Amino acid sequence: xxxxxxxxxxxxxxxxxxxxxxxxxxxxxxxxxxxxxxxxxxxxxxxxxxxxxxxxxxxxxxxxxxxxxxxxxxxxxxxxxxxxxxxxxxxxxxxxxxxxxxxxxxxxxxxxxxxxxxxxxxxxxxxxxxxxxxxxxxxxxxxxxxxxxxxxxxxxxxxxxxxxxxxxxxxxxxxxxxxxxxxxxxxxxxxxxxxxxxxxxxxxxxxxxxxxxxxxxxxxxxxxxxxxxxxxxxxxxxxxxxxxxxxxxxxxxxxxxxxxxx
Ligand code: BV8
Ligand code: ZN
Numbered sequence: 001x002x003x004x005x006x007x008x009x010x011x012x013x014x015x016x017x018x019x020x021x022x023x024x025x026x027x028x029x030x031x032x033x034x035x036x037x038x039x040x041x042x043x044x045x046x047x048x049x050x051x052x053x054x055x056x057x058x059x060x061x062x063x064x065x066x067x068x069x070x071x072x073x074x075x076x077x078x079x080x081x082x083x084x085x086x087x088x089x090x091x092x093x094x095x096x097x098x099x100x101x102x103x104x105x106x107x108x109x110x111x112x113x114x115x116x117x118x119x120x121x122x123x124x125x126x127x128x129x130x131x132x133x134x135x136x137x138x139x140x141x142x143x144x145x146x147x148x149x150x151x152x153x154x155x156x157x158x159x160x161x162x163x164x165x166x167x168x169x170x171x172x173x174x175x176x177x178x179x180x181x182x183x184x185x186x187x188x189x190x191x192x193x194x195x196x197x198x199x200x201x202x203x204x205x206x207x208x209x210x211x212x213x214x215x216x217x218x219x220x221x222x223x224x225x226x227x228x229x230x231x232x233x234x235x236x237x238x239x240x241x242x243x244x245x246x247x248x249x250x251x252x253x254x255x256x257x258x259x260x261x262x
Contacts, residue, residue: 001249009231009246010262013091016203016229019098020194021088021114022219026208026234028108030082030253033075037210054181058130062174066165069177073124076106084207084252085112087260091205099197103209103216105179118190118197120216126178129168136166136175186215198222207233207252211240220244 013019025035036049047068051057058065089112092098100109100117105124109117127136165174180186195218198204204223211217217239220230224243232244233255241247248255 001255005246005248006255006258006262009248010259012203012229012231012246013095013205013259016201017096018197018201018203019091019095020197020201020204020219020223021092021098021100022198022204022206022209023088023100023102023104023109024207024209024211025104026210027084027088027102027252028082028104028106029208030084030251031079031108033072033079033106033108035208050182053179054183056183058174058176058181061162062176063162063164066174066177067161067163069124069179070163072105076108076124079108081108081112082253084256085109085114087252087256088205088207089113090260091256099194099201101194101197101219103213105177118194120180120186120190120194120219122177122179122187124177124179127175128178129171129173130176131173132168132171134168134170135178136168191215194219195222198228199226201228203229203231205231205233206240206244207256209234209238209240211238 025033029035052065052068085108088100088109092100092114100114102109102117102119103121105119105122107123107125128134129136165176167173168175198219199222201223204220206220209217211220220240220243224230230240230244231246231248232238232240233248233250233252235249235251248259
């Protein structure tokens with residue numbers, strides 16, 4: 001990565017009035033959370049995440065899919081935001097206006113100090129009823145307890161395996177993860193807010209996304225089409241190379257702290 005690119009990116013960010021930060025799974029990689037494309041460890045190695053992250057998979061085998069998400073939620077709770085998340089929060093604090101848009105379902109941006117990131121693909125921490133949509137509060141037991149007092153919530157053994165999802169106490173249907181699966185529409189309000197921010201920003205910084213999942217991957221393209229500047233941070237090539245004015249070839253936790261120190 002050339003010094004001139006870092007300096008150009010730092011100066012573009014300093015001069016920007018309105019900034020959008022757009023992230024994918026790569027920003028959480030250095031916290032120890034595998035991205036979709038990295039082989040998942042243990043039991044999950046035998047599965048293709050894109051097949052598990054579907055309504056069909058949950059319909060066929062709710063315990064397998066619920067167990068996978070509970071394993072992922074427990075993994076997120078065991079790790080910390082990394083220097084990349086913290087540097088992005090610092091950029092956000094300094095900017096006149098800054099919106100964080102993430103495809104990630106973890107809460108690491110929030111825990112690093114980012115303010116109300118837009119979650120285009122939902123969150124591991126917002127389970128809801130698969131039928132009536134009633135939110136179910138996830139608890140440390142890994143079992144959402146809608147009305148049931150904590151003491152009575154059965155301690156679900158959250159391991160790398162199947163976990164029967166709890167039932168909605170209003171209608172009895174299984175509770176599902178609060179994420180957007182393949183084949184499901186993104187939350188309209190979140191997507192519209194993200195497109196509006198991308199269309200009106202001076203600079204969009206895209207970090208750690210392969211840019212292949214739609215419609216989220218449209219977001220940096222909107223900025224480029226509307227005359228904004230795209231800066232990319234990714235160790236590898238992606239389709240977003242074509243719209244990025246500056247391509248910083250490196251990892252989030254290496255590049256971003258240097259960028260904010262300039
Ligand atoms: C929709 C939540 C329509 C769940 C996710 C056929 C049938 C049905 C749909 C489709 C189809 N063909 C195409 C589609 C559309 C489909 C799609 O785009 N498919 C792709 C595979 C072609 N999209 C959808 O289905 C969307 N919905 O189209 O609905 C509709 C409309 C109206 C009404 C009804 C229906 C929904 C897509 C959302 C799916 N949910 N996540 C969960 O997490 O379990 S997507 C999930 O995968 C992530 O959120 C992310 O967005 C995506 C990719 O994951 P990763 O590859 O891991 O991460 P990322 O892309 O961010 O790549 C990692 C990058 O990081 C790499 O570039 C790597 O180089 C870099 N990196 C690695 N280490 C580091 C790093 N960078 C920096 N630092 C590092 N250290
Ligand atoms: Zn219900």
